[in-house]
Amino acid sequence: MKRGSLVWGGTLLIMTTAMAAAADRDAVERGKKALLGKCYAPPTMTRRAYEEIWKQWGLKEKPVPADYDRLFRQRYGLHEAPYPNDGLPMGLRPAPFLFGLGKGISMDCMVCHGGSIAGRSYVGLGNSTLDYQAFYEEMSAADGREPRTPFRFCNVRGTNEAGSMAVFLLGFREPNLDRRLKRLDLDLHDDLCEDVPAWWLLKKKKTMYHTGGADARSVRSLMQFMMSPLNSADDIKRAEADFKDIRAYLLSLTPPKYPLPIDRTLAAKGEELFRAHCARCHGTYGENWTYPNKIVPIDQIGTDRRRFDGITRKFGDYYAKSWFNEDYPIRETAGYQAPPLDGIWATAPYFHNGSAPTVYHVLNSQARPKRFTRSYRTDLDAYDAEKLGWKIDVLTDAPDPRQLPPIEYRKIYDTTQPGRGNGGHTYGDKLSEEERMAVIEYLKTL
Template sequence: MNLRIMTRIGMLSCVIAAVALDVALAGTGVVEPAAVDRGREALTSRSFLKPEWSLEIYENVAELWGGEAPDPDADPEAYALAFNRRYGLHPAPFPNDGLPMGLKRSTDPGTGRQGLQVDCLVCHGGSIGGQSFVGLGNSQLDMIGLYQDFFQADGRPIFFTGFTVNTVRGAVNAGQMAAVLISLRKPDLSRRLFPILHGSKFPETDVPAWWNLKYKDTSYYDGRTDARSVRSNMQFMLGEKNREQFEELEPAFADILAYLNSIDAPSYPFEIDANLAASGRAIFENQCAKCHGSYGDEPSYPNLIVELDRIGTDPARALAPSDLLVSHYNSTWFAEEYPVDEVMTGYQAPPLEGIWATAPYLHNGSVPTLEQVLDSSSRPDRFRRPPSTDFEHYDTDRVGWRVEILDPVSPEAANREKDRSIFDTGRYGLGNQGHTFGDALRPDERRAVIEYLKTL
C-alpha cells in the first residue's frame, strides 16, 4: 500500500470520523486572539502535504463523468457546481484559488512541483441552505468516489486501501486510517519494516461539528483522548512526516486548534415558536441536560461518557480500538503528554449547539431527523440521503433531512458502487438502534423539545 497516498486520505480525514479537536484551554472559554488568527490562516491558506495530483486534474476528471460536463473555461460556475455535486464538496468561504473547500494548491518543497491535495476541510467543511461553514461536518462527501476518479483521471491505478473508506456519502473512516498509519511506526516514530497487526476494525462514521469543541474535556466519539492533546490530531500525516517535522509543526496545529475552539454555531434561520420552545426547555432541562448540558447565559456541559449498555447505540466505533493498538499508540511521541485512556466506557454525550444544522444524527449518521432521534420506532432502516444541503430538502418540523425511504430496496439500488447516497443500517457500524430516551415522551412533549433544540 502506498503510504503517501494513504497520508493524503488521512490528512483529508484530518480527524474525520470522530475527531474532537480542542486547545489546551479546552472548557475554559479562554482563547488567545493572536493564536486564533494564526490558526485561521494556517487552516485555510497553508498546505501541509506535498501535492498528490496535477493542477489540471480539477478539469480533466470530468472526462470520466459520462455525458457532457459544463465547460470549465466557458462556464466555470456551472462546472464548479457539477464538480461539487458529484463529489459532495462545497464552495470555500475564503480565498482558495477557485477550488472548493477540501482541495488546495500545494508545492513540493523538494522539487518545486505544484499540484493539488486534499485537506481537513474536505470533511470538516460543509454547507446548509446554500451557505458554507468551516467546521460543519460534510454530510455530502463521497470520499472514495473522489479518490477513485482522481487517480483514474491521473492515469494511475485505481485507489485501494484494503479497508472500507465509505459506503455512503457523508460517512468516513479516519479511525482505521490512523490505526494503519501508527502501526507502521515505532515508538520514536521511525518506520517499521512490517506493520503491527493490532486487530482493530473501525467503522465509517459521520463527521461532528467543530463549534462544540470548546466545551469538551475529551475528544473523539469514545471520549478516551484528552482534548488538550495537539499531537493526537497530527497523526494523519504519518505517511509523510518524520519526528523532527512533527515537532516543527506542533505550534501551527496548536494555533489551528485555538481557531477551532473559537468557532460558533450558526443560528436557526427559520421562525421559532417562543412559547413552545420555553416548554421544551423545561422538559430538556429535566430529562436531557444531565448528559447533554445546559445552555443559555450560563451554559454547563458535564462531559459525560455513557456506558454502551445504557446508550444502546451501534457499538462498533466504541469497540474498534484493540488493547494492542491503544498500548502501541501510548508508547509513541503522540501520547507522551496525553495518553489514550486504556479503559473503554462507551460514547460521549455531545454538546448540542447548532444541532439543527448537523443532521443526520447519532455518531454514524443513521437517523435523518431529531424527531426520529426522540422516537426510535420511526427510524427508517434504509433511506437515500438528499442530493444536496439546500433547504428544499430540509424538514423544519422534524428538524433534519427529508429522505426517500427504501424499504424494501432492490438489489440494483443497493449496489453501493453505483449509488452511495443509500444509507443501509444493516451495514457494519451503521446501525440505528439505541438512544431511546425520548420514546417515553408524549408527541406534544417531543414537539416542544424539538422546538427548543432549534434555539441552541
C-alpha cells in the same frame, strides 16, 4: 499606601488579564491563518486530474467552466471554500510539486470538517455529504493510477472511515514517528461509518472523539492526519506549535444560528422538558451553561457498537507508546460521550454513525427508517424544518449492490449493514408527540 498598592494590584491584574486575552486572540488569528492557508502534507494529486476528472463521470463533453467547479463539488459532496482557495472546494488545497513539477493538490482537515447548510459554507461543520471513496478512486484514475484505496474510505455517503485511517497510518510509524516500510496491523476495521463532530463543540469538552477516549486538550492527537507517508517524523513534530494555534482557533468557533422562525412559547415548554429528561447527559445552555461530559456505557446507550469495538486495544496500546500520546494520554472508556447540542439543527444526520436523519428520529426510536436516501444537497430545500434534519426518501426494498454503481449504492443508508445500526438512545420515546415537538423547538434555539 495600602490603598495605592490595592489599586496597583487591581490595575496589574486587569493588565495581565487583558494581555492574556490579547495573546489568546493572537493565537486564534495565527491558528486560523495556519489552518486555512498553510499546507501540512505535500501534494498527492495533480491539478490536471482536477481538470480531467469529468472523463470519469460518463460525460461526452467537459461541462462549461461556469458549471465545472459546482458539478465537481456535487459529485463528491464537497463545499465551496469560504476563504481564498484558488477555485478549489474546502478540503482540497492548492500546493506546488517540488522542483517546479507543476500545480498539485493536497488534502486538509476541511475535507471532513468543512460543510455547508442553508446555502452557506462553514469551517468546522462536519461534512455530511462526502463520498471520500468516489473522490479518491476517480482522482487516482484521472492521474493515471490504479483507482483503488488500500481499505474502504467510505461505506455510506456522508460518513467516513477516519478512525481506520488513523489505525492504517500509525501502522507505518515507529512510536517516535520514524517511518516503517512494513505496516504493523493495528486491527484495522473499515466499517465504522463515522459521522464528523462539529468543531464548535470542542470548547465544552473535557474528552473528545465519539467514545471520549482522548483528552480534549491534546494538540498532538489532532496531528494524526499529518501521517502522510510523504511527511517525515520531523515534519510532523515541527508543526506542533502551529497546531497549538489551530486548536485555539477551533475553540473560538461558534455554531450558526437557526435561520427560520422559532415559536418561543413552544420552545419554552420544550426547555422545561429538556431539563427534566435530557440535561443530566447533555447539559444546560445559555450564559451559565453546564456540560457534564458524560460517557454512557455502551449497553446502556444501545446505539451501534461498531465504532466502540472497532478501534481496539491493539491500536490503543501502540498509540499509547507513541509521540502522539506524550502531551495528554488517551484512555479506554465504557461507551459513547453525550455531546453538547449547540447548533444541533445544523449537524444532521445524528448519532456517531449518522443513522438518524433528523432530531425527530433521535427522539422516537420506533420511527427510525430502516433504509433511506437523501438528495445530499444542503440548501434549505433539502432541509426538514419540522423534524430538524435532512429530508429523506424511505426505501422499502433492500438495495442490491450488484445492480447499482457503487457511487449510487453508497447514497443508501441501510441500517442492517455493519456499523449502521440505528437502535438505542430511547430517552425520547416516553415523550408524547406534542412534548417531542416542543423539545425540538427548544433545540432550534441552541
